[in-house]
Amino acid sequence: MSVATAAPPATPPARSKAARTRWSQRLSANVSSAGLNVAVLALTLAWIVPTLGLLINSFRPGGAFNTSGWWTALAPPFNFTLDSYRAVLGASDLAPSFFNSFMITIPATIIPTAVAAFAAYAFSWMRFWGRDWIFLALVGLLAVPLQVTFIPLLTLAVHMGLTSGNNFFGLNAGFLAVWIAHTGYGLPFAIYLLANFFRVLPQDLFESAEIDGAGPVTVFFRLVLPLSVPAIASLVIFQFLWVWNDLLVALIYVGGTPEVAPLTVTLTNLVGGLGQHIEYLTAAAFVSMVVPLIVFFALRRYFVRGILAGSVKG
Amino acid sequence: MDAMTPLTVTLPMLDVDWETLVSVNLPTLLFVIVGVPLALVGYIVGLDVLVRRLPKRSQPSVRPWVWVAPAIFFVGLILVYPMVGTVVRSFFDRRGDAFVGLGNFVRLLTDHGVLIVLRNNLLWLLLYPGLVLLFGLLLAVLSDRVKFEKPVKSLIFMPMAISFVAMAIIWQFVYYYKDPSEPQTGILNAVVVNIFHGLPITWIQDTRFNNFALIFIGVWGATGFAMVILSAALKGIPAELLEAARVDGANERTIFRRIILPLMMPTIVVVGTTMVIFALKAFDVVYVMTAGNYNTDILARRMYAELYSAGNYANASALAVILLLAVVPVLIFNLRQFRAVEARR
Structure with missing residues (x-):
């Protein structure tokens, strides 16, 4: 975002054009920061998914882990138990x-x-x-x-x-x-x-x-x-x-x-x-x-x- | 156990006498927690009283040894003495009687299994530090620019706190294989089957993939460590420097390549050498996941097997010495770095 503010046009030739430039700069900065946010979130998610899967499996009734993936347990009907613990x-x-x-x-x-x-x-x-x-x-x-x-x-x-x-x-x-x-x-x-x-x-x-x-x-x-x-x-x-x-x-x-x-x-x-x-x-x-x-x-x-x-x- | 639902199966109960375990060990533990610090403090205070009785001139030359003696004793006993012993032992035969020169090494280095072990260690040595640095750098640089940096770093760093054994169990479920006729329960094979419409892969047994699958578990665990250190180095780069480059019209990629990367290089080298040492010493992941089967064995695990399962001290010593030799270049490099930093103090 600092990119957008770094180089303001020194002498704007026309007010409308300057406003537009700044607006488009801000837009592109926002888009790239959204992309950045998504990339960081995706990486973080990928990093915690293995642990999350094990955590969910540990609360499923015995044997369930072996018939369906842990992600299916995230949809209703919820069926969690402390049996394994x-x-x-x-x-x-x-x-x-x-x-x-x-x-x-x-x-x-x-x-x-x-x-x-x-x-x-x-x-x-x-x-x-x-x-x-x-x-x-x-x-x-x-x-x-x-x-x-x-x-x-x-x-x-x-x-x-x-x-x-x-x-x-x-x-x-x-x-x-x-x-x-x-x-x-x-x-x-x-x-x-x-x-x-x-x-x-x-x-x-x-x-x-x-x-x-x-x-x-x-x-x-x-x-x-x-x-x-x-x-x-x-x-x-x-x-x-x-x-x-x-x-x-x-x-x-x-x-x-x-x-x-x-x-x-x-x-x-x-x-x-x-x-x-x-x-x-x-x-x-x-x-x-x-x-x-x-x-x-x-x-x-x-x-x-x-x-x-x-x-x-x- | 009666109260449990019929679904659960009783675990094999090992014959542990739980009560004597606690009644004998708990008092000992308390005794140790209180007694050991007291003994150490008593040692320092008591010997200092003795040192004070010495002539004033010789006190400064005696006193430091009182303080370093326990450390030198433990390091000498646990690290230096056995290291020398193992090197000597590696030149003797299985029973430790006859000197065989380089015989153990020649036998091992011509053994097909050991060659696979060495190949796998080389894979670890190249991929593990490389990928850890790549992901660590990527995450450090990217998370530096988002608002939720702290939770992201905590989550990625979390595997650092858990054991390799727990990591291996976590990943056992990620790599889980089910027959193609059944729904896949491991997330990796679920992706392969449902999104790429491929056949499920036995990630841990298939020799085309399994070494990479194991190495990635290690990478997953260590990336947070690299990220934290690299991120600290990144934040140490003065903001004015980057701002000045931006004013001069440099784009972000140029700034990264020409300013950020060179300034972070010393830290990258430190993290890299640490990871190289970790790669050479890797043991737990392979031991838990495959026990060295399916062509995934590595030096440290093989050495353990020679020691415990085969009882072959000659082979085990020679493998340990090979491991030591592999570390020597890193060790020399580390010492030179250390002295360079000391010189700058």
Whole structure:
């Protein structure tokens, strides 16, 4: 629309012609903006149709998904039911996996965030031998495929008894293995994100705190942490979503054992046993999406900020 | 279960002791949530007290290591040590006893199945970042000019929040195949049959289409990520610059090609390299949708199969090393970019 206003005719030869030109310019601008709106709407619609289809299917009575397309359910007579959700939450092992997902995700978010915050503080506000090289190595490790680590780590986990069968002070040791693994895998990104943020905190703040006699521990807990709440929030969201949605690490370190399997693993097993239970899969998928979607829509601002801080460097 | 309508079928109930699960694990979870932060804070505070006892001169050189030690411990244990171990392991035989040099690699790279895996990874490597950038750029530029930008971006971004497993289930229903004699229930085949009057296609099994069908699921999931970053870069371009070009008579296409695109290039490169890494590491979509069947296998899934199903550590290590080697150019590129940005600080 700015195109229409950008170049007004300098000396209009005749008033009527000038008016007509402006009118036609406005018309063409409106037409092209209508086209633009339609194009954006069409793309957005295309993007949400897959999810929408699954959502509608999850509310249809059992078997209906297999005889007619979900779009036919949008016309009367409307016939929706909560049966699939009731079945999935009541009868399957989805409820324990829901619990397991929290059991895995919460510690696997807290530990790397805390460890990364300590390290990022040192990397951005302390001088020590090899600091820049160690940080560079961490940035490099961001690209390393996790697969490279599986065999020696699995051997180690078995050797130390950290597998899903064993008990570790009453806790299933499989959880412990997954927490430690996710901590290591998440740290390079976590340190990178937080160090980028800590580094741009105003230097005067640190100097005046030091003059007041505050040690590094006080500065960290009283100044750095409160000032970095946005960065820490976005890291927490990232790590939470990444662990909650992870399938590979869970498969490797806890396998398919139902006592420790998170939602992603149980869902995958449901897909494997597809056949007659496919209608439950729709509801099961949405059950698994509830928590990340709540986190995502409630904290979207921090999430986007985290992405920008982590990717658009500097 | 009795209250349910006869239509529903009981799901196979796995033998999970739900009560002990909660009674044992919930206290542990609470203990961990409270205990772990306390332990970490205690570590920092306690060691700082010790550092203060050191002579004043040596304090600054000791203190940083207290802060970075936990991170170095975890990264060393979980990433560096196993990485070295896997590289070493890839030169040994299946039992890990005899050194076989490049034997594992030679065997794998002459295996027909592995060659298909490599071809598929190449397809992912080319199409996935390319399409993600294309759609991301298109959506960033177009949505920038409409009034309902925010809801559009939220909806397109939404798949970022859900797991690949959920994505795969969503798309399983999009690609659903029914015999031509029955009504199609998957929307893609419904379009093929009802609008183009063609025969339904088995998108997941048909080797002409299935790799593209799987890659598109990934593209669908990652486009929102690219869009958000590219859109931020787009909004960072000064409006006066574009206005000046318009006053000079440049049309929108020229402005895009000569001003917007060059200014966004650094961001496009960052998003592109991230996507290349994602493409190399892709696992979940293929694992859930086809389990690597119908010529859709990729490195990460094949490596998992060698590790778990076949128990062949030699092959699994060698495949992991191939994956690592494929990442090395991206890694070097990333480090150079990073140092260039650091130098500008």
